[in-house]
Amino acid sequence: MSQNYLNRYLPLFHNKRKYLYWYLTGIVDGEGSFSVSFKRHPNLKSGWLVDPVFQVYQHKKHREVLELLKEVFQTGSIYQKSDTHPVMVYGIHSLKTIKEKIIPFFTKYRLIIKQKDFLIFKEIVERMDRKEHLTKEGLKKIHQLALKMNQQGKGRKYLAIE
Secondary structure, X not given: OOHXXXXXXXXXXXXXXXXXXXXXXXXXXXXXXXXXXXXXXXXXXXXEEEEEEEEEEEEHHHHHHHHHXXXXXXXXXXXXXXXXXXXXXXXXXXXXXXXXXXXXXXXXXXXXXXXXXXXXXXXXXXXXXXXXXXXXXXXXHHHHHHHXXXXXXXXXXXXXXX
Protein backbone atom coordinates (compact mmCIF):
# COMPACT_ATOMS: atom_id res chain seq x y z
CA MET A 1 0.00 0.00 0.00
CA SER A 2 1.38 3.41 -0.84
CA GLN A 3 2.55 5.51 2.09
CA ASN A 4 0.53 8.42 0.70
CA TYR A 5 -2.66 6.39 1.04
CA LEU A 6 -1.78 5.31 4.59
CA ASN A 7 -1.10 8.91 5.58
CA ARG A 8 -4.36 10.07 4.05
CA TYR A 9 -6.90 7.45 5.17
CA LEU A 10 -5.71 5.54 8.20
CA PRO A 11 -5.71 8.61 10.49
CA LEU A 12 -9.49 8.69 10.02
CA PHE A 13 -9.57 5.49 12.05
CA HIS A 14 -6.85 6.37 14.57
CA ASN A 15 -7.69 4.64 17.88
CA LYS A 16 -10.96 3.55 16.27
CA ARG A 17 -9.99 0.20 14.74
CA LYS A 18 -13.50 -1.22 15.23
CA TYR A 19 -14.92 1.58 13.05
CA LEU A 20 -12.46 0.65 10.32
CA TYR A 21 -13.64 -2.96 10.58
CA TRP A 22 -17.30 -1.96 10.37
CA TYR A 23 -16.49 0.28 7.40
CA LEU A 24 -14.85 -2.65 5.61
CA THR A 25 -17.80 -4.90 6.48
CA GLY A 26 -20.08 -2.38 4.76
CA ILE A 27 -17.83 -2.34 1.70
CA VAL A 28 -17.94 -6.14 1.52
CA ASP A 29 -21.71 -6.17 2.03
CA GLY A 30 -22.06 -4.00 -1.08
CA GLU A 31 -19.14 -4.98 -3.28
CA GLY A 32 -17.94 -8.36 -2.03
CA SER A 33 -18.72 -11.97 -2.68
CA PHE A 34 -18.32 -15.32 -1.02
CA SER A 35 -18.37 -18.04 -3.63
CA VAL A 36 -17.50 -21.67 -4.15
CA SER A 37 -16.68 -22.95 -7.60
CA PHE A 38 -16.48 -26.54 -8.79
CA LYS A 39 -14.02 -27.43 -11.53
CA ARG A 40 -13.58 -30.79 -13.18
CA HIS A 41 -10.17 -32.16 -12.27
CA PRO A 42 -9.22 -35.59 -13.63
CA ASN A 43 -6.29 -36.03 -11.22
CA LEU A 44 -8.48 -35.84 -8.13
CA LYS A 45 -10.23 -38.94 -6.79
CA SER A 46 -13.62 -37.19 -6.79
CA GLY A 47 -12.98 -35.69 -10.23
CA TRP A 48 -13.75 -32.21 -8.86
CA LEU A 49 -11.78 -29.33 -7.39
CA VAL A 50 -13.76 -27.32 -4.82
CA ASP A 51 -12.55 -23.72 -4.66
CA PRO A 52 -13.90 -21.30 -2.03
CA VAL A 53 -13.09 -17.66 -2.83
CA PHE A 54 -13.57 -14.34 -1.06
CA GLN A 55 -13.54 -11.31 -3.40
CA VAL A 56 -14.24 -7.59 -3.31
CA TYR A 57 -14.67 -5.44 -6.42
CA GLN A 58 -13.94 -1.75 -6.94
CA HIS A 59 -13.47 0.57 -9.88
CA LYS A 60 -9.74 1.09 -10.45
CA LYS A 61 -10.00 4.72 -9.34
CA HIS A 62 -10.94 3.40 -5.86
CA ARG A 63 -8.20 0.79 -5.61
CA GLU A 64 -7.25 2.21 -2.20
CA VAL A 65 -10.28 0.48 -0.66
CA LEU A 66 -8.88 -2.86 -1.84
CA GLU A 67 -5.44 -1.89 -0.56
CA LEU A 68 -7.00 -1.18 2.83
CA LEU A 69 -8.57 -4.66 2.89
CA LYS A 70 -5.23 -6.19 1.98
CA GLU A 71 -3.57 -4.20 4.76
CA VAL A 72 -6.13 -5.29 7.38
CA PHE A 73 -6.10 -8.98 6.41
CA GLN A 74 -2.34 -9.00 5.68
CA THR A 75 -2.91 -11.31 2.73
CA GLY A 76 -4.65 -11.64 -0.62
CA SER A 77 -4.00 -10.21 -4.03
CA ILE A 78 -5.30 -7.34 -6.10
CA TYR A 79 -5.70 -7.71 -9.84
CA GLN A 80 -7.66 -6.27 -12.73
CA LYS A 81 -10.88 -8.16 -13.50
CA SER A 82 -10.16 -8.19 -17.23
CA ASP A 83 -8.45 -6.14 -19.91
CA THR A 84 -11.76 -4.61 -20.94
CA HIS A 85 -13.12 -3.68 -17.49
CA PRO A 86 -11.78 -0.86 -15.30
CA VAL A 87 -12.61 -3.01 -12.26
CA MET A 88 -10.08 -4.23 -9.72
CA VAL A 89 -10.55 -7.32 -7.56
CA TYR A 90 -9.19 -8.13 -4.13
CA GLY A 91 -9.23 -11.89 -3.70
CA ILE A 92 -8.33 -14.60 -1.23
CA HIS A 93 -8.31 -18.15 -2.60
CA SER A 94 -6.51 -20.00 0.20
CA LEU A 95 -8.75 -22.28 2.28
CA LYS A 96 -6.39 -21.87 5.25
CA THR A 97 -6.44 -18.07 5.05
CA ILE A 98 -10.20 -17.96 4.58
CA LYS A 99 -10.59 -20.21 7.63
CA GLU A 100 -8.14 -18.24 9.79
CA LYS A 101 -8.86 -14.65 8.76
CA ILE A 102 -12.07 -14.18 6.77
CA ILE A 103 -14.40 -16.46 8.74
CA PRO A 104 -13.46 -15.06 12.18
CA PHE A 105 -13.64 -11.46 10.92
CA PHE A 106 -17.14 -11.73 9.46
CA THR A 107 -18.33 -13.83 12.38
CA LYS A 108 -17.47 -10.91 14.65
CA TYR A 109 -18.36 -8.06 12.24
CA ARG A 110 -21.62 -9.39 10.85
CA LEU A 111 -22.83 -8.58 7.39
CA ILE A 112 -26.40 -7.55 6.66
CA ILE A 113 -27.10 -8.16 2.97
CA LYS A 114 -24.68 -11.05 2.47
CA GLN A 115 -25.02 -12.69 5.89
CA LYS A 116 -26.92 -15.72 4.55
CA ASP A 117 -24.32 -16.36 1.83
CA PHE A 118 -21.54 -15.90 4.38
CA LEU A 119 -23.05 -18.47 6.75
CA ILE A 120 -23.35 -21.03 3.94
CA PHE A 121 -19.79 -20.20 2.83
CA LYS A 122 -18.60 -20.68 6.41
CA GLU A 123 -20.30 -24.08 6.62
CA ILE A 124 -18.70 -25.16 3.35
CA VAL A 125 -15.24 -24.05 4.52
CA GLU A 126 -15.73 -25.93 7.81
CA ARG A 127 -16.79 -29.06 5.92
CA MET A 128 -13.76 -28.76 3.65
CA ASP A 129 -11.52 -28.32 6.68
CA ARG A 130 -12.92 -31.66 7.91
CA LYS A 131 -12.06 -33.09 4.44
CA GLU A 132 -15.71 -33.88 3.66
CA HIS A 133 -15.24 -32.69 0.07
CA LEU A 134 -13.01 -35.73 -0.51
CA THR A 135 -15.93 -38.15 -0.22
CA LYS A 136 -18.72 -38.52 -2.75
CA GLU A 137 -21.47 -37.77 -0.21
CA GLY A 138 -19.55 -34.85 1.29
CA LEU A 139 -18.91 -33.36 -2.14
CA LYS A 140 -22.61 -33.62 -3.03
CA LYS A 141 -23.62 -31.93 0.24
CA ILE A 142 -21.13 -29.09 -0.31
CA HIS A 143 -22.41 -28.66 -3.86
CA GLN A 144 -26.02 -28.53 -2.63
CA LEU A 145 -25.04 -25.85 -0.11
CA ALA A 146 -23.19 -23.84 -2.75
CA LEU A 147 -26.27 -23.83 -4.96
CA LYS A 148 -28.11 -21.96 -2.20
CA MET A 149 -25.62 -19.11 -2.35
CA ASN A 150 -25.53 -16.06 -4.59
CA GLN A 151 -29.00 -16.06 -6.11
CA GLN A 152 -29.45 -19.79 -5.67
CA GLY A 153 -26.66 -20.80 -8.02
CA LYS A 154 -27.86 -18.94 -11.11
CA GLY A 155 -25.32 -19.24 -13.86
CA ARG A 156 -23.62 -22.36 -12.52
CA LYS A 157 -22.17 -24.37 -15.36
CA TYR A 158 -22.51 -27.73 -13.64
CA LEU A 159 -25.89 -28.40 -12.10
CA ALA A 160 -25.08 -31.84 -10.71
CA ILE A 161 -22.03 -33.43 -9.21
CA GLU A 162 -21.79 -37.07 -10.19
